[in-house]
Amino acid sequence: MKKTTKEALRREIRETVRLVREKNPLTPSITNTVTINLVANAQLAVGGSAAMVYLADEGEGMASLGGAMYINMGTILPVYAETLPRTVKVLTELGKPWVIDPVGIGVGALRTSLLLGFQTDKPTIIRGNASEIIALAELWELDNGRTMSGVRGVDSTDSVETARTAAISLARHTGGAVAVSGPVDLVTDGKSLAWVEGGSKFLPMITGAGCSLGGVAAVYACVASPFVAALTATAIYDFAGTKAEQRAEGPASFQVAFLDALYQATPEDVGAQPFTLEVIGK
Amino acid sequence: MKKTTKEALRREIRETVRLVREKNPLTPSITNTVTINLVANAQLAVGGSAAMVYLADEGEGMASLGGAMYINMGTILPVYAETLPRTVKVLTELGKPWVIDPVGIGVGALRTSLLLGFQTDKPTIIRGNASEIIALAELWELDNGRTMSGVRGVDSTDSVETARTAAISLARHTGGAVAVSGPVDLVTDGKSLAWVEGGSKFLPMITGAGCSLGGVAAVYACVASPFVAALTATAIYDFAGTKAEQRAEGPASFQVAFLDALYQATPEDVGAQPFTLEVIGK
């Protein structure tokens, strides 16, 4: 039974990679200025089309034009107070999938207020490191499996395993998927947990590895379910990370090889990425 | 006669490449946050000097200090409502060349309003993909050669050939030049059309290929006529694209090789880039 489900997932992953390369879906973003270039290039490398905006009416327009949207909370600007709620409103009205990346959770009043608002809006996919996922469950007063998160700036000080309960709680709350990045990555829809292996020691050493994974998950969400989209994004990152590390001499040559590997990855490559499936039911 | 003109153009291209490397002209930009780094590095690679600003009085200051200016409409911010008109006013008063890149045309009220204003200001060079060029001619109610543009986000869904009429109309309206990027690139001053070959399949796969071409055209506009500046920028991009593709394994290694190739390109390399010249008179 478990094996069948895993085989079914592998088929869906392959189909997702293939469909995106075929359809080139427009996947707009509202994202931070640090890693905005990498997000766009990663989205292009897997076959998507990227477009970034800041203004409220442009967020609405892009929500309407795109197949899905990526929203990243790093380096928020004053205009976000208006742009994010209006954009998310259109996404919700149109039933478009969207990915939220709660970068910097806990820092600043506007970020906190916006993230609180998303509790009701229910993002389709939540992507973060372990500390961010625990902190978001905490902010939303869901079961986070512990009493205090270890967010420090933008880095995680918690292991992925400790974010297990928080990830499940968040996925059950939104009805979507949650992807937690770390040495082993976790993707869950609240009913199943996929633990994906691979990646590279260099991934945490390039700024935007996580952000661009979120952007790629949004691309895949244009053509797949939230869980499959998050899983496919995680699998292609783990595949490309392992491949790129073999050719890298440091983080910068790694980043070049990594983007090239995202571009070269075939449906079969991504579908074959090792993962463990744990079905927990509801 | 036609042959002579082509030879004359080749001479001017070589001279433009050479002069920029000699004079290192300051070419400020107001440009989007996605590709701002690539724009600056491409400008440096061809021998220019880059400086980016957002505030209105800084735009005015830079318009005054620079030899030409690059204005890109991607990721506009609220402050652009003040910055762009004031900057363009100084550019116009001082008779400085400026390049406009109508990225995202059709999305948002502020972008549309600013682009409408530029109809009177008459940018020296307009650079875009085919869909953007057609959409701008449409917005300005010039003959665009068709009834509806195919802009979708930031990508073109039209071929360069279909933008021919729009490009000519825009060039005749501004009295400057228009550069249309695509599989074969088109540059026109409304009297002649140069169709430039070369480039790479990877150019549309790195974000900012077009933006940085606009930034480089502005650098060349510091020392050459609008038509020659746009043509030289297009030619060096086609030369470097072809050269870089030979060494690339994907879009990221392509981008590295491409910037290196921009840096290495000699006046002779760029002057020898194949193009077809079509003289249509006025």
Place this chain on the structure above:
Amino acid sequence: MKKTTKEALRREIRETVRLVREKNPLTPSITNTVTINLVANAQLAVGGSAAMVYLADEGEGMASLGGAMYINMGTILPVYAETLPRTVKVLTELGKPWVIDPVGIGVGALRTSLLLGFQTDKPTIIRGNASEIIALAELWELDNGRTMSGVRGVDSTDSVETARTAAISLARHTGGAVAVSGPVDLVTDGKSLAWVEGGSKFLPMITGAGCSLGGVAAVYACVASPFVAALTATAIYDFAGTKAEQRAEGPASFQVAFLDALYQATPEDVGAQPFTLEVIGK
């Protein structure tokens, strides 16, 4: 005596490189959008942790969370009028080190007003090219060793040697350190001058070489004195620049090799970088 001091400095440089790799200190930045990605990646490459913000309360929060902070005046936004003074106030109250990079000095009213305010706040480390350092001493009405600076946009038109007096004046005014980038780099605390050799012809050809050096100096300031932090950052840049140039074919392959070299550099590598020490007393 001089030799002993130099040996002592080499020991401190090695210890600084080592400590940062061990402690991974959080070093937030408020920095320009052109080079923000390179600043973050350079900070990560030497072992620091990066986090960038724009909003006032986030600047305050980061000043409190970080070990030191990097503030760069390029591409300032309207919100900086509030963010920078409030952030610097917290840094000052908590006695946290901070690095200022006066990019674009002389352009725009807000930048001038903010830089004037920093005269009282006294940044721990001031980093710039020769023209910027002279212009800042001029703005603060300190002895700048000459009558007019040669800032033009963001590039220097003065030699490092001509910034000697200005650098000493600034360091004596703040009680911290000043780092001047150029063919030979100068670092001073107002009592000693270290002239550091190395680097690469490609460093001025990649945008953000100077900005990221400032960001790295802030990382080192988390664990070392202002003078040693500025010197260590300068030394690792000179080491990595020389190493990277051997593998580079142009500015883009240089940047990749440079970041890799920052990552690979050992305490011994950096401690062995050649420099001349000149003790001028007070």
